[in-house]
Amino acid sequence: xxxxxxxxxxxxxxxxxxxxxxxxxxxxxxxxxxxxxxxxxxxxxxxxxxxxxxxxxxxxxxxxxxxxxxxxxxxxxxxxxxxxxxxxxxxxxxxxxxxxxxxxxxxxxxxxxxxxxxxxxxxxxxxxxxxxxxxxxxxxxxxxxxxxxxxxxxxxxxxxxxxxxxxxxxxxxxxxxxxxxxxxxxxxxxxxxxxxxxxxxxxxxxxxxxxxxxxxxxxxxxxxxxxxxxxxxxxxxxxxxxxxxxxxxxxxxxxxxxxxxxxxxxxxxxxxxxxxxxxxxxxxxxxxxxxxxxxxxxxxxxxxxxxxxxxxxxxxxxxxxxxxxxxxxxxxxxxxxxxxxxxxxxxxxxxxxxxxxxxxxxxxxxxxxxxxxxxxxxxxxxxxxxxxxxxxxxxxxxxxxxxxxxxxxxxxxxxxxxxxxxxxxxxxxxxxxxxxxxxxxxxxxxxxxxxxxxxxxxxxxxxxxxxxxxxxxxxxxxxxxxxxxxxxxxxxxxx
Numbered sequence: 257x258x259x260x261x262x263x264x265x266x267x268x269x270x271x272x273x274x275x276x277x278x279x280x281x282x283x284x285x286x287x288x289x290x291x292x293x294x295x296x297x298x299x300x301x302x303x304x305x306x307x308x309x310x311x312x313x314x315x316x317x318x319x320x321x322x323x324x325x326x327x328x329x330x331x332x333x334x335x336x337x338x339x340x341x342x343x344x345x346x347x348x349x350x351x352x353x354x355x356x357x358x359x360x361x362x363x364x365x366x367x368x369x370x371x372x373x374x375x376x377x378x379x380x381x382x383x384x385x386x387x388x389x390x391x392x393x394x395x396x397x398x399x400x401x402x403x404x405x406x407x408x409x410x411x412x413x414x415x416x417x418x419x420x421x422x423x424x425x426x427x428x429x430x431x432x433x434x435x436x437x438x439x440x441x442x443x444x445x446x447x448x449x450x451x452x453x454x455x456x457x458x459x460x461x462x463x464x465x466x467x468x469x470x471x472x473x474x475x476x477x478x479x480x481x482x483x484x485x486x487x488x489x490x491x492x493x494x495x496x497x498x499x500x501x502x503x504x505x506x507x508x509x510x511x512x513x514x515x516x517x518x519x520x521x522x523x524x525x526x527x528x529x530x531x532x533x534x535x536x537x538x539x540x541x542x543x544x545x546x547x548x549x550x551x552x553x554x555x556x557x558x559x560x561x562x563x564x565x566x567x568x569x570x571x572x573x574x575x576x577x578x579x580x581x582x583x584x585x586x587x588x589x590x591x592x593x594x595x596x597x598x599x600x601x602x603x604x605x606x607x608x609x610x611x612x613x614x615x616x617x618x619x620x621x622x623x624x625x626x627x628x629x630x631x632x633x634x635x636x637x638x639x640x641x642x643x644x645x646x647x648x649x650x651x652x653x654x655x656x657x658x659x660x661x662x663x664x665x666x667x668x669x670x671x672x673x674x675x676x677x678x679x680x681x682x683x684x685x686x687x688x689x690x691x692x693x694x695x696x697x698x699x700x701x702x703x704x705x706x707x708x709x710x711x712x713x714x715x716x717x718x719x720x721x722x723x724x725x726x727x728x729x730x731x732x733x734x735x736x737x738x739x740x741x742x743x744x745x746x747x748x749x750x751x
Contacts, residue, residue, distance in 0.1 A: 262399045269362045270395045276358055280395035285370050287318040291340040295383065298375035302383065310376035314388060317342070318370045320422065322400075326360060332384075335369060338428065344371050345378070346387035359390060366396030414739050415747055433552065434729045434741060440551045441525060441725070442505060444544055450501045450527055455490035457483065457507070461702045464488035464646075467510040470520070483509035488646065488720065489707045491528045492675060496715045503527035505725065516737050517667060520746050523725040528675070530716040534660055537672045537721050538635050541662060542569045545633070552732060560665050560734050563631055571633040571662070579636055580618065584625030597621060615640030615655075630663035639673075645685045646720075647673035662723075664731060672721035679711035 258267060270280040289297070298311045319335030319342070330347035348356040350373075363369070373387035401407050401423060413420040421428045442452065460479070462469035464486030474481050487504045494502050505525040512518060529537070545567055549556065556567045574582065580591045590596040597617040601608035606624050608617075618640050630636075637660040641649055644657035659673030676682050686703045729741040739745040 258397050263397050266364070266395070266397045266399070269364070270397070273358070273362055273392070273395065278358065278392060280392065282391070282393065285318075285391065285393055286316070287370060288316045291317055291319060291335070291337050291342050294375065294385070295340065295342065299383070301375055301377060310386070311374045314372055314374050316370060316372045317385065318368065318393060320368045320396075321363070321365050324363070324365050329356070331356075331360065335371065336425065339425075341425075343378070343382055343384040344373070344387050344390075345376075345384050346371075346373075346390055350386065350388055351390055355390065359392070363390070363392065364396070364399075366398070366400045367392060368394040368396070411747075414745050415750075417743055430733055430735070430741065431743060433733060436551060437548060437729055437732060438505065438523075438725065440548055441544070444547055445503050445527060448501075448540075450503045450529075451499060453491070453494060453499075453502050453504055454506070455484075455487045455504055459484060461704045463702055463704050463707070464490075465510075466645075468512055470509045470511045485510055486524070486722065487526055488722070489704060491526060492715060492718070492720065493707065493710045495528050495530055495675075495718050496710045496713055500530040500716070501527070514746060517727060517730075519726065519738050519742055522738075522742075524722055525725055526720065526722040528718055528720045530718045532719050533717075534637075534658055534672050534674050534719050537719050538571070538573065538660060541635075541670060541672075541721070542571055542633075548728075548732065554732065558732070558734070560731055561736055563665060565665060565731075566632050571635055573635040573637060573660075575638045576622065576636055576640065577618070577638075579626050580621050583629050584621060586621060586625060591618060591621060613642050615642030619643050627663065627668070628666040630666055633662060633664045635660045635662055642688070644673060645689055646676055646682075648676045648678075649681070667727060669727055669731070670721065670723040672719060675715070675718040675720050677711055677715040677718065679708050682711055683708045 258264070273280050294315060294317050297315075301309045301311055317335075317337075319337040321333050322336050322341065323334040325332045329349070330345065333344050334341055335344055346356070351359075370391040370393050371385060371387050372389040373385045376384060376386045378384050401419075407413055407420055407423040421431075446452065458472065458474070458481035460481065462482040462485055464484075465488065467485045469482040469485055472481050472483065473479070484507070486508055487506065491502055491504060503525060505523065507521055508524050509521050511520060514520065546569065549558070549567060557564050558567070559565070577591055580586045581588050586600070590600055592614070594614050594617055597614075597620070598608045598610055601617075601620060601624070604624070606620065608620070612620070622636075638650065639647070639657045639659045639661075641647070641655050641657045644659050647657035647659045650656040650658055657673060659671075661668050661672075662670040676685070683705075686708070690703060726738050726741055729735070730738060733741065735741050
């Protein structure tokens with residue numbers, strides 16, 4: 257480690273500084289303001305008459321050296337902190353010959369410095385800090401990539417996110433916006449009376465969504481545990497317990513493939529709301545998006561992946577089976593006939609598992625003929641009951657679930673439904689899921705008898721809603737890959 261020629265040279269310089277009595281890694285250093293505050297406070301000097309454009313007050317700022325130009329007895333450098341950058345100037349005369357000669361050789365791009373001085377305008381008209389004192393705060397051993405090409409290797413950007421952030425201030429800005437999005441969501445629900453809660457990350461039964469779990473082992477109990485696929489079944493237990501509006505924003509884990517929209521560890525938010533229904537939640541979802549667009553200073557029409565997406569309210573609403581016909585272009589006589597669906601899928605070279613029931617085959621039609629066409633925000637409502645094992649049945653049609661999913665830019669972003677609170681119906685549906693698993697659906701729900709027992713004590717009429725936070729951030733920041741919005745995405749080992 258730290259064994260290439262450039263790193264060995266920097267290690268030698270760090271030792272040389274130590275021999276001079278300068279610690280490469282001092283502490284208890286204090287800056288007085290960040291660079292943005294420095295620029296704001298002393299920006300007035302730009303308006304002063306030429307020859308007088310400098311401040312009288314000295315202040316202390318800090319930053320990482322991103323560029324350095326030595327011109328004999330003087331040096332210009334550009335330093336950058338979290339949000340901004342500024343040029344600094346120091347010379348043999350301004351910081352003293354001894355200090356200047358030490359740093360002329362041993363202060364390099366990548367090092368972090370503390371600088372004391374006053375604001376001034378250079379002869380070329382650039383706002384800068386004229387240094388009277390320079391202190392090395394941290395010596396960088398690994399050199400930064402060459403400035404004009406930056407960090408171009410995508411794999412390195414994701415594996416070494418810290419380097420990605422050093423080289424590209426916009427990357428730091430993206431993750432600042434992600435934080436703003438998350439805090440806005442949290443505040444949105446808290447202001448509407450929702451209580452944020454925490455549920456277990458390790459579950460005795462993998463449930464709450466159709467997905468493959470990660471399995472771990474609890475040594476003290478001597479049993480396997482499953483990392484959280486979704487918090488749903490625990491949150492609904494809280495509704496049974498008397499809480500009427502709860503949400504959780506946390507990590508979930510699914511042991512599945514990785515692509516532009518999937519990471520095995522991801523962030524989601526789910527809420528459960530007693531005495532409300534899925535029609536009201538569609539309205540609430542529209543309101544949430546309006547709040548987020550306003551907070552990020554985005555208009556009602558935003559660009560994502562080369563497409564303009566219109567968030568004007570109300571969002572389009574269309575029933576699942578109608579979407580297969582009106583958007584997917586399928587004949588209505590096909591969509592309710594299992595054999596005709598299988599024939600259509602095979603004809604168009606899509607996989608067709610004849611062991612699947614009608615609802616799951618309709619889902620195959622939706623995935624292949626409809627989903628990619630849903631660009632503007634669209635609520636798809638009233639799903640087949642067999643692909644909605646936790647949803648309440650429609651009173652009008654028991655084969656339909658009172659459920660919606662929100663699609664934007666050809667991707668599912670949110671899922672919601674009126675919750676099934678009939679314990680007998682829920683128990684029977686869990687049994688049907690076991691049969692589905694036996695038929696080859698290895699993502700089907702497990703039997704959760706304790707959850708059925710909880711429903712037996714009575715759960716008020718409730719609606720539940722879930723949203724993928726990472727995909728939401730991708731959409732709002734116009735990022736094609738989920739890796740661009742997760743600080744440290746999962747990566748295949750190098751070796």
